[in-house]
Amino acid sequence: MKISILGTGMVGRTLAAKLSSLGHPVAIGTRDPKATLASNDKDAMGNPPYRVWAEQHPSVKLVTFAEAAAQGEVLFHVLSGQGAIPGLRLAGAENLAGKILMDVSNPLDFSKGMPPSLAVCNTDSLGETIQREFPKTRVVKTLNTLSAPLMVDPHKLAGGEHTIFVSGNDAQAKTQVTGYLREWFGWKDIVDLGDITTARGTEMLLPIWLRLWGALGTPVFNLRVVR
C-alpha cells in the first residue's frame, strides 16, 4: 500500500523506516524538498538533519506535501501543532479528500515555558481543528500518546501489553486504522474512544506524559487501561 507521511521529524522518520521495512512504498512530504535535503541543521529536538537519515533510507522518497498527499493511499500527519494547518493546506484539500489521515500530532506550545502547554485543549483539540478544516478527509487521531519507537514496536515494552486509542467520526476508517495498527506494528490493545471530539482526551494526556518522562527519566513507557 502506498503510504505517505506529512512531516520530516523523528516521528515521521520512525514511521517511514518501519513501513518501508515492511515493503510498503513510502513517501515523506515536506514544504520544500530541496531545502530540506540541503539543510545541515539539527532539528528542534537535536536530531540529525534529514539528509543524514535519508542517506540511510534511500527507498523513502522525499516529495512536496501536495505530491505526498496525492500519491498516498493512506496518510500520516506528524507535523508540529503549529505547522499542522499550514502544512495540510499545502498538501491540498483536494489531495486529502476521501483519504484516511492518521493524525499523530499534538498541539504543543513551547511559548509559555517548559514543559510545553497545549495551544488548544479542553473545549477543542487539534484533531477536531483538522477535521473541521478538511471535512472530506477521514481523520483518525491515534498514536499521539507515546514515543515514536514504541508506536511502531509496542512489543519493545512489556510484550505489547499497553494501550493506544483511536478517535474519529468515520467508523469504517477507524476499523481500517485499527487493522493497520495491528498488522503493521503489532498493537494488541486499541481502544475506540468515540468521535473526533474525544481527541481532546488523548491530546490532554500530553501534560502527564511529559511529566512522567521527567519522573521516570525515560520516554520508554506507556499507559495501559486496566479493566
Place this chain on the structure above:
Amino acid sequence: MKISILGTGMVGRTLAAKLSSLGHPVAIGTRDPKATLASNDKDAMGNPPYRVWAEQHPSVKLVTFAEAAAQGEVLFHVLSGQGAIPGLRLAGAENLAGKILMDVSNPLDFSKGMPPSLAVCNTDSLGETIQREFPKTRVVKTLNTLSAPLMVDPHKLAGGEHTIFVSGNDAQAKTQVTGYLREWFGWKDIVDLGDITTARGTEMLLPIWLRLWGALGTPVFNLRVVR
C-alpha cells in the same frame, strides 16, 4: 489518627467509610451540618441524601468545615471544583495551616455541555490554586484520577496492578501520603510526578477518563504506567 474529610459527596463518603472501618476517628465537614442532615434531596449524581448514608455510618461525625479542619490531623479535600475555594475558606486558613491536605478534587465544569470540561487547566490547575490560596497548607494532589470505590480498594481491579500519582511541593508530605495510601488502601504503584504544578497532568486526565467510562461502559478501570 484523626482524619477529616471536607465534602459530603460519594468520594467523601467512600473514603470516610473505609477509614472509619480501619478504626480511625473520622469527621466529615460541610457548610451547615443541620441543613445537610435535614436534606432529603439526592445529590447531583443521583446518590441518596447524606442522612441515609449517615444512619448506616454512625461512627462518622458530621461537623462544620472549620471544625473538621481543626480536628483532623490529616485532611482530605473532596469538594467539587466550584466548591473548593469557598469551602476551604470556610474551613479557615488557620485550621488548615501546617496540615497535609490530600486534594482529591477535579475542576469539572458542567456549564459547557457533557461530558464536562475543566474550569482550569493547561497553564494552571485546581491543586495549584489551592496551594496558592493556602500557602501554609501541605497540599498533595492524589487519587483524583479514578472512581471512589477503586481509590480505597485498588485490589478490586487486577490485583491492584495499576497506578496513582502524587503531586506536591512538600517532599516530606508526599512521603507521608504515599505511606498512608499503601497502609490504608493497599496501593502498590504510586508515582511522584513532582511539584504541585504537575497536578495539571493528573487533572487533565479527566477528559480521557470520562470518555473511557463511556467507551468501556463502566467506571471500574484505571491506568497503569507500564515501564
